[in-house]
Amino acid sequence: MSELQVKSLFASGHTACAGCGQSIAARLVINAAGSNTIIANNTGCLEVFTTKYPESAWRVPWVHSLFENAAAVASGIEAALIFQGKKDKISVIAQAGDGGTADIGMQALSGIWERKHDVLAICYDNEAYENTGIQRSGLTPYGASTTTSPSGAQSFGNPKLKKPMPEIANAHGIAYVATASVGFPQDLQRKVKKALSIKGPKYLQIHVPCPLGWGYPSSLTYQIAKLAVGTGLYPLIEYENGMLIGVRKISSKSVEEYLKPQRRFRHIINNPDELAKIQEIANNNIKKYNLVAEGN
């Protein structure tokens, strides 16, 4: 085993699809967090592709219980560590996909934020229930065709906007809220480290493109992640105690560039009205967070 493999807390040999954005993010997260970390993981792709018995990709203590309860389990881990007098040395992460975070896991997550547990909640946002076959979640973007929000003669795909999770997190008055993307791996790792340096509840939402669910070649994961940010559709923002402390500036590419390689938006590309609606979502983000760098 090489030095790198010894150091990585997320071992090779997991069974994620080739080019899986979530597997990139999960490895970046745990390697930034370090070995003194305990993870509670919701049900989902990540749990399935990293822990198919008798194998496990994790080199930190890791527990999966159910689809909706990683946050509550993590708060129990934190409470037990406090009781054992070990909490100061150990970080606790509760991680889930977008469905496990914004839909079925929302109540438990709100609970740990309100109770101010020292837990970093991570949402790996691949914008649908990919593990069960690409069904719509509360974080599926407007217009995306999924197996339960299919496009058709009477449908332009998912008719709802993404649930504003960072705002919901901030409304709980928690210490740190940020979004990140596998398109910006160093920024992602910096945010994990920063979050864990702050005591109290933290929320990090990471955009993790899914080649299978979104319908693009696996080699494009990095580029697509970058384009989501670059178009303003997935703004990278960072809050401390509810105050916006940073945004990643962009040069504002047209959303078409991001949508075009993805099968889930195929029905949008030749529909100017729908395309305009998605461009407006990006424009609103650009305005709201002042995303465009001066001089562009």
Next chain:
Amino acid sequence: MFGPIIAKPGSSRKNKTGSWRIESKPKFLQSNCIACKLCILICPEGCIEGSQKNTFHCDFDYCKGCGNCASICPKQDIVMVKQE
């Protein structure tokens, strides 16, 4: 009696996912490399290693051939070639 209730850390390495590669695989040209390590960061398998310039390579036991290392390389020093 307990049966399977615990899995050992890092044991997924027993699973050689390199056999999944079908079309192409990365070739590390090792000529213009600046050791930025972005390929290491982006690799979903965590199977790229290297530290000095022009030393980076990947472990084909695990590489699934996704091509994101070639995509992220700022020097185009990784190219995808046809899988033999």
Next chain:
Amino acid sequence: MKEFLEGSQAIAKVVSLCRPGVISAYPITPQTHIVEGLAQLVADGKLDSQFINVESEHSAASLVLGGSATGVRVYTATSAQGLFLMAEVLFNIAGMRLPVVLTCANRAMSAPISIWNDQQDSVSLRDSGLIQFYAENNQEAVDLHLIAYRLAEDKDVMLPAMVCIDGYILTHGIETVDMPTQEEVDKFLPRYQPPYNLDVDHPLTLGFLADPDYYMETRFAIQETYKEIVKFMPQLFEQFSSAFGRSYNFVEKYHLEDADKVIVAMGSVCGTIKDVVDELRKKGKRVGLLKIMVLRPFPNQQICNALKGISRIAVLDRALSLGSIAPLASEIKASFFGKKKAPKIISSFIAGLGGRDITKDSIKEIFRQLNQKEITGNFIDLKPELLQAPLETTLGNRSF
């Protein structure tokens, strides 16, 4: 020391003597007094524990799962709907082999909503992997918690255990209880030493995905563990008896020696049945009671031995399996299937649902109906007049 206590306060006190490091619960009647008592003990600095109020029973169970997986003794309590909101997590805790101990303050299941006692809630979770104890009185409620922790945390067991206490009847009933001292409890129940836990120095993966090549063995292993529990529990009861001077077993036999009519029951109703047995015995009736204290593991052998040669058995369920024979009756019948000395009659009675009192007269009625004919699922103290109103009357003018 003898103390005059409400059942919930007695349970709170004995749980605190067990020194759980993490306690979490969500309010539900009639369980609330237990965790209120624990919250006060923590607030008064009398119990060193992380007491965490959560936003649902699902999270309470999940939180203690996390605490237990980290290697700390934990506690939670609930009732009825709360137990069912926990149910998903409880199956999970059993499958993950974590020694969580909880109290179920037994209450009827909705709908209609009823905050009053029966045992439909816990009995319905008989297949979840939980060890289940049933207390007749508050002394047993106290003692069974000590036994539950010892058993659950045994390195050969590692399963969750639930102590079931009839809501209101015991939780809110005030009785004299012999409360053990901290020293006695510490001796009987040493600090929890987890055989496996979430530890950064020894990372393990818990709760993985098991495909068809592996899943079945995890369930088989629990079933085997239950067989082992049946074998070594008498020893545990023995140890409890020498530590605290009170003796328990899977079942309690009350005047079975020469009995020809016996009621089998669980929980607080056994106190009433004992009174009726005493009364009828004075009149020369050969009646008795078999009290079931442990529902899981189900003590088939002990039940069969206890009832061997008795001609008529009435099984009193304070629960039911809608669409089938009542749960306890069904399991007792199954236990006797093919046995030579099986009772001639095993009749099934259902009483006390949704808090309807099971009076001495109700018990006498069961003995009366326990004659030559086998009865399946007779409801005792039913009000037939309530069943007469046709739906049309209830709905008024609405036409069909």
